[in-house]
Structure formats: C-alpha cells, structure tokens
Amino acid sequence: MTRSWRARLFAALLTAFAAHTAFAGHEQSSSEFEVFLATEALAGAGQPHPRDDDAWFNADVIFGLTHDKFRVFGEFYVVPGEHELQRFQVGYELVPETLLWLGRFQQPASAWNTENHHGRYLQTSITRPSIEDWEDEEGFLPQHIAGALIESRRQLGSDGLLMSAGIGAAPSLSSDRYQPVTLVDNNPGRHGRALAAKIAYLPDYAGTSSAGLLWGRDQLFVRDPIALASLQSNHATLTIYGAYADWSVAQWRFIGAGYYVYVDLDSPTRDQSFVSGYVQAERQLPHRLTAFARIEDSSRMQDSTYVALFKDHSGDIDITARRAAAGLRWDYARRQALSCEFSHVVSLQQRRAYELRLQWSAVVP
Amino acid sequence: MKKLAANLCLVLLLGTATPVFAGEELVLIVSAGSAIDDLDSSEVRKLFLGLTVERNGHRLHPLLNESDAELKEIFLQNIVSMSDSTYDRYVLQLSLRQGHTQPVVYRRNAQLINSVAADMAAVSYAWRKDVGHDGRIRILRVVWHD
Numbered sequence: 099m100t101r102s103w104r105a106r107l108f109a110a111l112l113t114a115f116a117a118h119t120a121f122a123g124h125e126q127s128s129s130e131f132e133v134f135l136a137t138e139a140l141a142g143a144g145q146p147h148p149r150d151d152d153a154w155f156n157a158d159v160i161f162g163l164t165h166d167k168f169r170v171f172g173e174f175y176v177v178p179g180e181h182e183l184q185r186f187q188v189g190y191e192l193v194p195e196t197l198l199w200l201g202r203f204q205q206p207a208s209a210w211n212t213e214n215h216h217g218r219y220l221q222t223s224i225t226r227p228s229i230e231d232w233e234d235e236e237g238f239l240p241q242h243i244a245g246a247l248i249e250s251r252r253q254l255g256s257d258g259l260l261m262s263a264g265i266g267a268a269p270s271l272s273s274d275r276y277q278p279v280t281l282v283d284n285n286p287g288r289h290g291r292a293l294a295a296k297i298a299y300l301p302d303y304a305g306t307s308s309a310g311l312l313w314g315r316d317q318l319f320v321r322d323p324i325a326l327a328s329l330q331s332n333h334a335t336l337t338i339y340g341a342y343a344d345w346s347v348a349q350w351r352f353i354g355a356g357y358y359v360y361v362d363l364d365s366p367t368r369d370q371s372f373v374s375g376y377v378q379a380e381r382q383l384p385h386r387l388t389a390f391a392r393i394e395d396s397s398r399m400q401d402s403t404y405v406a407l408f409k410d411h412s413g414d415i416d417i418t419a420r421r422a423a424a425g426l427r428w429d430y431a432r433r434q435a436l437s438c439e440f441s442h443v444v445s446l447q448q449r450r451a452y453e454l455r456l457q458w459s460a461v462v463p
Numbered sequence: 464m465k466k467l468a469a470n471l472c473l474v475l476l477l478g479t480a481t482p483v484f485a486g487e488e489l490v491l492i493v494s495a496g497s498a499i500d501d502l503d504s505s506e507v508r509k510l511f512l513g514l515t516v517e518r519n520g521h522r523l524h525p526l527l528n529e530s531d532a533e534l535k536e537i538f539l540q541n542i543v544s545m546s547d548s549t550y551d552r553y554v555l556q557l558s559l560r561q562g563h564t565q566p567v568v569y570r571r572n573a574q575l576i577n578s579v580a581a582d583m584a585a586v587s588y589a590w591r592k593d594v595g596h597d598g599r600i601r602i603l604r605v606v607w608h609d
Contacts, residue, residue: 128564132555162562171562189562194515194522197562215559220552249560251514256505304509306545306553346549382546429548461555 130162134217136459138224144443144451152455153177158184158216167191171199175216182234184216184242186281196250202281203247205294206262207314209342209355211241212296219459222351222380222390222427224439228418229357229374229396233269233276236417238408239338239359240269240316243292244279251303258303260310261296268292268316271334273324274408290317290333298342305346312340312357328407331363351380361404372398372405390439391424400446409446420444425455434460488591489537489607492600497583499523501603510586511543511566512550513557518584525566526587528575538588541607576600 140152159174173185187201204211210230214221231237245266252259269276270287279285298310316336320326342355356375363369378392396419399405409417425439437457444450491507493499499518502510510516510525517523529535535547543550557563569575572593579585580599594600 130558130562130564132558160559162558162564164562164564169562173559187562194517212560213556215556217555217559220556220559304505304512304514306549382549386548388548432547433551435548 127165129164130160131463132160133462134158134160134219134459135462136218136457138218139456140453142451142453144449156216156218158218160217169197169199173216180234183280183282187247195252197248199247199249200245202242202244202279203264205241205243205292205314206247206249206264206296207294207312207338207340208239208241209312209340209344209353212262213344217459217461218457219433219435219461222388222437223378223392223423223425224437224455224457225421225423225441227355227376227378227392227394228421229355229376229394233278236275236408238405238417239357240276240278240292240314240318240336242278243268243294244281244289245292251300253303256303258300260298260300260308263293263295265291265293268318270321271318271325271407272320272322273328276318277321287321288319290319290335292316294338306351307345309343309345310341312338312342312355314338325407328403329363333364334404335362336360337362349382351382353378353380361402363404370398370402370404372396372402374399386429388427388429389425390427392421394418394421394423396420405446417446418443419446419448433462434458486609488605488609489534489541489588490591490594491586491588491603491606492579492594493586493603494580494583495599495601497585497601499584499586499603502586507586507606508543511538513554513563513565521584524582524585526575526578526585527566527568528572528587528589529568529570530572530575530589534588534590537607542588 135157137155138152155178157176162169162171167190169189171185171187171189172183175182175184185203187199187203189197189199191197206212208230210226229239233241243264243266245264247262247264249262267279267289268291269278270289277287279289294314296310296312298308300308318334318336320329320332326332337360338357340355340357344353354377358373359371361370374396376392376394378390380388380390382388399419405417421441421443423439423441425437427435427437429435439455441453443453491502506516510523515522539545539547539550545553554565558565569578572589575587576594576597579587588606
C-alpha cells in the first residue's frame with residue numbers, strides 16, 4: 099500500500115512537471131535528459147572477482163525539468179542485475195544560484211561524488227577513491243540522505259563561495275552495507291538523523307577550481323544480528339571531518355581530499371576513528387588526451403571493526419587501504435572517451451592486487 | 464615572364480594558406496527587440512558556463528553556435544577559456560549538481576539566427592558576415608576579430 103502510494107505520488111509529480119515541457123519555447127521552462135553510458139573490462143592478478151563498481155556496463159539516466167523557479171531532478175542508475183532511483187529532488191530557487199531541494203539527494207560532504215555523481219564520463223579516472231565508494235558498491239561512508247538540501251553559489255567580487263547543507267534521514271546499517279531511504283519502496287529498519295555540509299572557496303566564481311571544508315554526522319541504527327554482534331552496539335554515530343581542493347592551473351588539475359571519520363558506538367564498546375585521503379593529478383596533453391595518476395592511503399582502518407563490517411566475506415579485496423593508479427583518457431569524439439587505468443591495490447588485510455581497466459564512456463544525446 | 468608566373472603562383476599559394484576566417488569578426492548577438500543593452504566579458508562567460516545572468520528580472524538564455532569548427536574554437540578560447548572536453552564536463556557537472564539547464568546547441572546558422580530573433584532573452588555569437596545584414600538581429604559587440 100505504502101509502495102503504491104509513493105509510486106503514484108512520484109508519477110503525479112513527473113506528470114505535473116512534464117506538462118510544462120509543452121511550453122518549451124516559453125522563456126522560463128526547459129527540460130534536461132541525459133544518459134551517461136559506460137562499459138568496462140577488467141583484468142589483473144590478486145583480485146578473484148570484479149568489485150561491485152566494476153560492472154561491465156552501466157547507465158545513469160538524468161532527467162530534469164525547470165519551470166520558472168521550480169525544478170524537478172532525478173537520477174536513475176542501472177547496472178546488470180540492479181537498478182535504483184539514486185536521486186529524486188524537487189527544488190525551488192529562492193534567489194539566483196540558491197536552491198532549496200526536498201527529496202533524496204547525495205550528501206554534500208563528499209568531495210568526489212558531488213562533482214562526478216554516477217556518470218563515469220565526468221571523472222577522468224576509471225576508478226573512484228575507495229573512501230568515496232557508493233553505499234551499494236562496498237562504500238563505508240553514507241552517501242545519500244532523504245530530506246532537505248540547500249545549495250548556494252555566491253559571488254564575492256570575482257571570487258565565489260559555494261555552500262551546501264543537508265538534513266534528513268540517514269541510512270540504516272546491515273551486516274555489509276548501508277540501506278539508504280528509498281522513495282519508491284519500503285524502508286525497513288530505523289533511520290536516524292543525517293546532517294552534512296560543505297563550504298568552499300572559488301578563486302574564480304565561474305571557474306573550475308575550488309577548495310573547502312566538509313562535515314557530516316550520521317546517526318545509524320543497526321538492523322541485523324550479524325552487524326549487531328560485530329559492533330556490539332545497536333547504534334553508531336559517524337562524524338566526518340574533511341577538507342578538499344580541486345585546483346586547475348593551465349593544463350594541470352589537482353584533486354585532493356582528506357577525511358577523518360569518528361565512529362561513536364554505544365558504551366561499553368570503544369569508539370573508533372580512522373583517516374583516509376587521496377591526491378590525483380591530471381595533465382591535458384595534445385590530441386585531446388589526459389594523463390592522470392592517483393595515490394590513496396589510509397590510517398587505522400584495519401583496526402576498525404566498523405570498517406570490517408563492510409568486508410565482503412567471499413575474500414575479495416573489497417576495501418582498499420592503499421592504491422596507486424595511473425592512466426590515460428582520450429576524448430576522441432564529442433562526449434565520448436576511451437580510458438585505460440593501471441592500479442596497484444593493497445587491501446585492509448595487506449593482500450595485494452594489480453588491476454588493468456579499459457573503459458568506454460559517453461553521454462547521449 | 465617566368466619570374467612573373469612564379470610570383471603569381473607564390474601569391475596564390477599564400478592566399479590559400481590564409482585562414483578561412485581572415486578579416487572576419489565574431490560578434491555577440493541578441494534579438495533586435497531585446498532589452499539587453501550590454502554584457503561584459505565576465506557576464507558572457509558566466510552565461511555560457513551555465514550560471515544565472517539576468518536583465519530586467521529575466522534570465523538570459525545562452526545559445527551555442529557550433530555551425531563551424533573555427534567558430535567553436537574561438538568561442539572556447541575567447542569566451543569560456545576552457546578546452547572542449549573541460550567545458551563539456553563543466554556544463555554537465557553544473558547541470559547534475561543544481562539542475563541547471565545546459566546551453567542549447569545549434570549546428571545550423573539559419574536555425575540559430577531564427578531562435579535568437581524569436582527569443583528576447585537569447586544571447587549568442589556568430590560571424591558578422593552572417594548576421595550584419597539581418598534586421599531581426601542586433602550586434603552587442605565584437606568578441607573577437609582577426
């Protein structure tokens with residue numbers, strides 16, 4: 099019954115806004131529809147099976163409708179054997195470049211995901227840093243919130259300030275993954291409060307560079323006995339402190355982020371904390387080529403029973419403690435790219451793997 | 464006589480080596496009926512990067528002119544100051560982050576001019592030779608010249 103009610107509401111919202119697309123020529127109405135496609139091949143040694151984010155095919159469908167100050171935005175992600183409405187937001191533009199959104203959205207305290215989302219074409223490298231993995235791809239930080247989000251981009255002379263803050267329902271926690279609130283299905287388990295924020299300085303208001311601070315706090319309730327036994331706590335509060343920079347200088351681009359994560363568990367269990375970070379350098383070359391290299395590292399993750407909760411019990415290297423990766427991307431046609439990436443991975447258990455990935459990514463239409 | 468022929472050949476060869484846009488001007492255009500009086504370089508850049516630029520309470524609409532390769536190259540170098548792929552990804556990222564509408568792309572000059580003429584909030588760019596004679600279009604300023 100609940101599912102049916104939500105599905106009807108979702109369809110009604112889409113229909114209501116779709117009706118406005120008839121005013122395509124009207125000065126204040128417009129629509130967006132993009133599909134990000136990617137195929138990937140993986141070979142290597144030391145990694146028995148592809149990780150969840152190494153599906154041979156994925157499609158990320160984006161749709162957006164704007165009418166006057168109202169906006170509807172959605173993102174539907176498809177991989178073989180799985181599909182999910184990752185984002186669905188209804189927004190109102192309070193003033194230019196300041197939007198209030200309601201719905202399910204990406205938590206703003208992630209440096210990588212708020213820029214690249216699920217669309218593989220947007221990121222230069224094939225892999226994403228392990229600390230930025232999605233909840234359903236073995237990620238161990240919550241990445242989605244259902245609630246309210248405010249985003250603002252303010253101009254300060256030629257510089258700018260980017261601010262976003264979200265509040266809402268956090269995921270629940272099962273034995274190997276988070277279960278974020280879904281808008282089109284039932285949500286078993288208890289969902290605590292999630293808060294996340296980002297503030298960033300833009301040296302050029304309309305430019306690509308930014309640097310800032312990230313903060314998040316998620317109240318997570320354990321929903322199965324395996325997780326309860328591992329943590330010896332039925333509840334955890336995750337506090338994330340981070341800093342990042344995404345800086346472009348001529349043909350160079352540098353992306354770096356560091357996160358300190360504090361896990362507050364019920365007494366008498368000891369609280370835990372760990373650190374993770376990465377630096378990626380990119381260099382544009384002639385013939386629409388871009389070379390890139392990234393180093394990821396972490397500290398105290400191997401001691402954390404909380405992080406161990408997300409370990410794939412099949413024995414794969416599913417949680418990366420360290421990685422060195424390098425590769426090349428070729429934007430051979432408009433909105434199409436071929437990439438290759440070689441990486442050396444060290445898992446939490448000090449197992450090593452070498453991986454070679456090839457990827458085609460595109461955006462249509 | 465031989466020398467004259469050789470000189471003639473040299474002149475002809477030099478002539479063919481000149482870029483196709485030699486002596487041409489890239490101009491910023493709006494509809495003749497538009498209330499937009501001027502846009503400075505930073506406003507033009509913001510507009511084509513997908514950010515909000517308003518005049519008299521109306522949000523301006525950027526229209527991308529990709530009717531020829533040289534024009535696109537000059538646009539990327541002189542208006543948005545980005546490479547092709549960086550620009551494309553930037554506009555897509557903005558669209559994914561805040562639901563911004565991406566600039567509409569036109570690959571035919573005639574269609575672009577018709578759209579600019581019909582939309583009082585539209586802003587685009589074109590070669591002067593393609594719009595200078597059209598009474599429906601007003602030139603705001605020269606963006607680039609040879």
